Amino acid sequence: MTTLLHEESTSPAEDEATTPTPILVKWDENEPANPFNWSTRYRAFITLQLGMIAMAASVGSSIMAPTEPTLQKVFHIGHEVSVLCISLYILGFAFGPLCWAPISELWGRRVSLIFPMMAVGLFSIGAATSQNIQSVLITRYFAGLFASSPVSNVGAIMGDIWPPKVRGTAVVFYALAVVGGPTLGPVIGASLTVNPHLGWRWTEYIQAIWTFTVTTIILIFLPETYAPVLLKRKAERLRKETGNQAYYHRHEMTKLSPKIIVTKHLSRPLRMLFTEPMVTCIALYASFVYGLLYMTLEVFPIVFAQHRGWGLVTSSLPFLALLTGVGCAMLVNLANQPRYARLVDAAGGKPVPEARCAPMAVGGIVFSIGLFWFGWTANPKIHWVVPVLAAVFIGAGFNIIFQQCINFLVDTYRLYAASATSANTLLRSALAASFPLAATPMFNNLGVGPAMSLLGGVAVIAIPVPFLFMKYGVTLRKMSKFAPVDDERPQANKETRA
Numbered sequence: 001m002t003t004l005l006h007e008e009s010t011s012p013a014e015d016e017a018t019t020p021t022p023i024l025v026k027w028d029e030n031e032p033a034n035p036f037n038w039s040t041r042y043r044a045f046i047t048l049q050l051g052m053i054a055m056a057a058s059v060g061s062s063i064m065a066p067t068e069p070t071l072q073k074v075f076h077i078g079h080e081v082s083v084l085c086i087s088l089y090i091l092g093f094a095f096g097p098l099c100w101a102p103i104s105e106l107w108g109r110r111v112s113l114i115f116p117m118m119a120v121g122l123f124s125i126g127a128a129t130s131q132n133i134q135s136v137l138i139t140r141y142f143a144g145l146f147a148s149s150p151v152s153n154v155g156a157i158m159g160d161i162w163p164p165k166v167r168g169t170a171v172v173f174y175a176l177a178v179v180g181g182p183t184l185g186p187v188i189g190a191s192l193t194v195n196p197h198l199g200w201r202w203t204e205y206i207q208a209i210w211t212f213t214v215t216t217i218i219l220i221f222l223p224e225t226y227a228p229v230l231l232k233r234k235a236e237r238l239r240k241e242t243g244n245q246a247y248y249h250r251h252e253m254t255k256l257s258p259k260i261i262v263t264k265h266l267s268r269p270l271r272m273l274f275t276e277p278m279v280t281c282i283a284l285y286a287s288f289v290y291g292l293l294y295m296t297l298e299v300f301p302i303v304f305a306q307h308r309g310w311g312l313v314t315s316s317l318p319f320l321a322l323l324t325g326v327g328c329a330m331l332v333n334l335a336n337q338p339r340y341a342r343l344v345d346a347a348g349g350k351p352v353p354e355a356r357c358a359p360m361a362v363g364g365i366v367f368s369i370g371l372f373w374f375g376w377t378a379n380p381k382i383h384w385v386v387p388v389l390a391a392v393f394i395g396a397g398f399n400i401i402f403q404q405c406i407n408f409l410v411d412t413y414r415l416y417a418a419s420a421t422s423a424n425t426l427l428r429s430a431l432a433a434s435f436p437l438a439a440t441p442m443f444n445n446l447g448v449g450p451a452m453s454l455l456g457g458v459a460v461i462a463i464p465v466p467f468l469f470m471k472y473g474v475t476l477r478k479m480s481k482f483a484p485v486d487d488e489r490p491q492a493n494k495e496t497r498a
Contacts, residue, residue: 020246025235027227033234035161035225043161047170049222050154051177052214053117057147058181059188060124060207061089064140065297066190066312067200074200075133079440085140086297086436092144093429097152097422098269104153105419106254108229109160114219116149121211128204143207151178152425156417159410160225164351165344168407172333175403176326182293183323183395186300190316268416273423278412278469278476285465286405287428289367289398291435292455296322296394298439303378303387303448321388325370325395332359332396333403351411354473357466360404364466367397368459375452408469416482 027034035043068082096116104112123143130136154174162170192202224230228251238247272279296319305315336359343355370393377386406421413420443451469476 020244022248023244023246025231025238025247025249027231033230035227035230036163038161043170046161046222046225047158047174049214049218050150050157051174053113053218054150054154054174055177055181055184056117056207056211056214057120057150058178059185059210060120060143060147060181061093062086062182062185062294062297063189063203063207064089064200065186066316067193067203069312070193070200071133071136075136077133080437081133081137083298083436083440084137086294087433088137088141089144089147090294090429090436091433092141092146093148093151094426094433096145096148097425100149101152101156101269101419101422104156104226105228105416108224108226109153109157110218110222110224112149112153113222114215116146117211117215117218119143119146121208121215124204124208124211128201128208148425148429152422154178155406155410155421157225158406159414159417160227163349164411165341165349166337167410168337168340168356168403169334171403171407171410172330175399175406176330179293179326179395179399179402180323182297183319183326186297186316186319187313190313194312268419269422269426272413272416272419272482273427276420276423276480276482278473278480279409279420279423281465281469282405282408283424283427285462286402286424287431288458288462289401290428291431292371292394292459293322293398294432295435295439295455296391298436299443299448299452300391302440302443304384307378307448308380308384318388318391321391322395325392325397326399328392329363329396329399329403332362332400335359351414353408353411353477354470356404356408356411357470357473359400360408360466360469361463363397363400363404364459364463365397366393367401368456368463370394370397371452371456371459375449375456378448378452404466412477412480413482420482 030037032038064085068079068085071077071082071085072079100112100116120143123139123146126139127136127143130139155171158167158171158174188206189203192198192206193200195202228249231249232251235247235249235252239245273283274280300318301315304310304318305312308315336356339358340352340355343352344350370390373393374387374390377390405424409420409424410417446454
């Protein structure tokens with residue numbers, strides 16, 4: 001009896017003494033599993049995969065643009081309905097990120113890419129085999145909905161594997177695939193449509209073939225890159241190997257329920273869009289230039305086919321001028337990298353988002369020049385080379401702005417980069433979906449010169465945006481609920497503002 005009382009009196013103390021102290025799992029110094037410690041060659045291979053999957057999604061947005069006249073004849077529809085093949089796909093880009101970004105931050109990046117892209121291939125086949133316009137439009141919308149996954153999440157993956165000092169270089173080459181896709185799509189689509197042995201349906205078959213091919217590659221070779229998911233797996237492994245249940249990571253404590261998924265994860269991109277001034281301003285700026293890129297899908301046929309009488313394939317070739325401009329933009333963005341690296345070093349290795357704004361300012365000026373130039377040289381009396389050169393400026397200005405917007409958001413929000421870029425994708429895709437619908441009546445009623453001048457005026461009004469971020473960016477980040485703000489060194493801030 002005495003022994004029993006003694007055991008009862010000491011067991012609570014023994015339990016307290018033997019309760020393990022929780023051990024938070026972190027990366028060890030130079031740990032090979034940390035994505036930042038992977039070799040440059042391996043990370044470049046990952047970036048190549050991401051570029052291919054992003055191009056598969058972005059080419060699909062414009063590849064059916066040249067098929068509009070054919071669809072009108074085959075399905076007996078008007079121009080406004082045929083344009084929906086483009087607009088609905090882009091509209092899918094707007095709403096898909098609300099799902100794929102939270103999934104990437106809960107279960108990892110691989111899941112958020114592989115399964116959606118498989119669906120893109122299936123819906124592309126569905127569009128290719130459709131027997132009525134309703135089926136074409138429905139399958140195109142859902143293809144865009146799933147294709148939004150790489151468009152919204154790949155930028156965040158870049159932040160997972162590339163340190164801020166060199167991330168800009170990687171994003172330059174990735175953005176070439178994202179932005180180049182919509183400019184290549186019309187050329188590919190026109191070539192397939194005019195071929196009597198292929199036709200408009202092969203625009204979607206080619207889309208499916210490319211999508212399944214690239215998805216198979218990333219299924220085999222793309223690793224998980226999201227640090228919280230990797231650290232969670234590390235904690236699970238340590239508990240199994242050591243038998244010590246004290247190892248844990250905060251990501252394991254994420255509890256899921258329908259209410260939490262809706263109120264916290266699915267709503268995060270929307271909350272960031274409407275409550276984060278930086279996300280709102282960047283999204284508005286990127287949305288305008290992104291919308292104009294897709295407006296060219298309708299404007300170029302007016303200028304080169306309707307006014308100059310060029311054929312379907314020939315009138316799509318000026319899109320290659322846009323692609324040339326996109327390539328030229330790489331030079332500007334790469335030229336900023338040494339300056340950005342100096343600022344990162346001055347800030348103790350911390351990201352300096354405001355240092356991304358100087359190229360953005362250059363892009364805004366180049367973009368505005370290109371719009372006015374194109375608008376007032378599109379007249380058939382002027383040699384075609386002149387407006388085509390203007391298209392180079394439009395492509396260059398757009399790509400400079402687009403790349404730096406991605407870099408700015410990834411630098412600023414880090415772990416929440418997927419949600420931040422998804423908020424950006426939501427707004428810009430919604431606007432881009434509406435621009436092609438408005439292009440034909442706007443340019444036919446106002447004329448190419450006045451209509452393009454109106455858009456150029458808006459572009460000029462937006463030029464001060466990057467200058468405002470250079471001056472007030474740090475202050476805005478300190479007000480943010482999602483953006484971690486490190487103690488930047490004074491000289492870094494001073495040079496950034498300069």
